[in-house]
Amino acid sequence: MIALIDCNNFYVSCERVFDASLMGKPIVVLSNNDGCAIARSEEAKALGIDMGTPEHMIRDQLQAHNVRVFSSNYTLYGDMSRRVMMVIKELVPKAEIYSIDEIFCDMSNMPFTDLAALAAGIRETVMRCTGIPVSVGIAPTKTLAKMANRYAKKKFREIGVYCADSKEKTEAMLLFTEVADIWGIGRQHELKLQTEGCRMAADFIRLPQEWVLKEMTVVGYRTQMELNGTPCIKWEEVAPAKKNICTSRSFGQLVTSKREIQQALATFTSACARKLRAEKTCATSMHVFVQTNVHRKQDEQYLSSIVLDIPVASNCTTELMKFSMTALNILFKPGYKYHKTGITVMNLVPEKQIQLGLFDTAQRERDEKVMKALDDVNRQYGHDTVRIAKQEFNKSWKLRSNFKSKRYTTQFSELAPIKAK
DNA sequence: TCTGGGGTCCTAGGACCC
DNA sequence: TCTGGGGTCCTAGGACCC
Numbered sequence: 001m002i003a004l005i006d007c008n009n010f011y012v013s014c015e016r017v018f019d020a021s022l023m024g025k026p027i028v029v030l031s032n033n034d035g036c037a038i039a040r041s042e043e044a045k046a047l048g049i050d051m052g053t054p055e056h057m058i059r060d061q062l063q064a065h066n067v068r069v070f071s072s073n074y075t076l077y078g079d080m081s082r083r084v085m086m087v088i089k090e091l092v093p094k095a096e097i098y099s100i101d102e103i104f105c106d107m108s109n110m111p112f113t114d115l116a117a118l119a120a121g122i123r124e125t126v127m128r129c130t131g132i133p134v135s136v137g138i139a140p141t142k143t144l145a146k147m148a149n150r151y152a153k154k155k156f157r158e159i160g161v162y163c164a165d166s167k168e169k170t171e172a173m174l175l176f177t178e179v180a181d182i183w184g185i186g187r188q189h190e191l192k193l194q195t196e197g198c199r200m201a202a203d204f205i206r207l208p209q210e211w212v213l214k215e216m217t218v219v220g221y222r223t224q225m226e227l228n229g230t231p232c233i234k235w236e237e238v239a240p241a242k243k244n245i246c247t248s249r250s251f252g253q254l255v256t257s258k259r260e261i262q263q264a265l266a267t268f269t270s271a272c273a274r275k276l277r278a279e280k281t282c283a284t285s286m287h288v289f290v291q292t293n294v295h296r297k298q299d300e301q302y303l304s305s306i307v308l309d310i311p312v313a314s315n316c317t318t319e320l321m322k323f324s325m326t327a328l329n330i331l332f333k334p335g336y337k338y339h340k341t342g343i344t345v346m347n348l349v350p351e352k353q354i355q356l357g358l359f360d361t362a363q364r365e366r367d368e369k370v371m372k373a374l375d376d377v378n379r380q381y382g383h384d385t386v387r388i389a390k391q392e393f394n395k396s397w398k399l400r401s402n403f404k405s406k407r408y409t410t411q412f413s414e415l416a417p418i419k420a421k
Numbered sequence: 422t423c424t425g426g427g428g429t430c431c432t433a434g435g436a437c438c439c
Numbered sequence: 440t441c442t443g444g445g446g447t448c449c450t451a452g453g454a455c456c457c
Binding site for chain 1: 423425427428432
């Protein structure tokens, strides 16, 4: 049996751990740039605030109901996630971190027969150690475990556990779950299924296999198999190496000058290079794009991108910047109001196996030392404490982040204060 | 005025080879 | 008038995830 443990309203719960006055209040966490609502407390959901709604469309509602609003604080959420995962991994023999707030656990070799009771124990331990509430779904496959987790949240909120260990209990949640809420079925497949007269998961599992293969490819077929109790999705206890690494952001305000886009892109390139070094990989090509704001119908639109080969695979900030700046020189056209830029480094290869170019020199060794020093300093004092000249901060392009909480767990200067009476 | 960011996998079709 | 066939590799685009 497989358990899927999922943190409840994770970002909101993280904020609550450090501010008890937030309990029971409606809370919303916004995406980067304070753009959309991406996490909501139960109280906020009850007000009808939907996932992904732009902030400016719900601003009145937020004020009217005194909703507490936060900018996203990924430093805090990332660290809280690490803690939750660490606690859970201590309690089960085999686990796979699936996302910042979810983890699959293999429950097949546990020395307990009552899995629901075991799950309740895990919930309680995570709460005690981290302050984060979680829900647990248990079932024979990953897709069913995801469904059981959702079912637990919807139908057994207080218990927070659902164990689909019998035909009847599995059938109950298949009858309850709409096709759109099945893990692996998105907007397009939902529409197809609806025209086929298929509304609930219980209908979907009965569709002929030929139809599913033809209309939803093997991906949909695997989902169907999983819902029928046959595992098709393998375990990945150690995260497979990344194939691409991307850093991109919308600007806090529209930008017209090339110089400012250069600064932004240089900063994103630096972030990509740092991520590459953390993964111990090098990139052999990069994709760079610039674009205007597609939502502004009144503005002339421009979107362009380019892929450049990197002759000798690299994770050196200055080296990658040379290429991304070249790309920008090709892409940039004056006269547009730019909204976003970004870089994806691709075709990653392990640091150790780089094919040296014909004209490669001892430069590489020196670069490595410089990058290591740069990473060491920045790890200790915060990203971009030491940076490359091109990143020079003008900041007009910087993210909006007007409601950010402290980095309570990773910066000494931002620790939560404790009042002693 | 204001609409996130970072990923993966699959397929179809073109280029190329023998 | 007749105009091979089979295989691999690569890429763009679609769909999905959190």
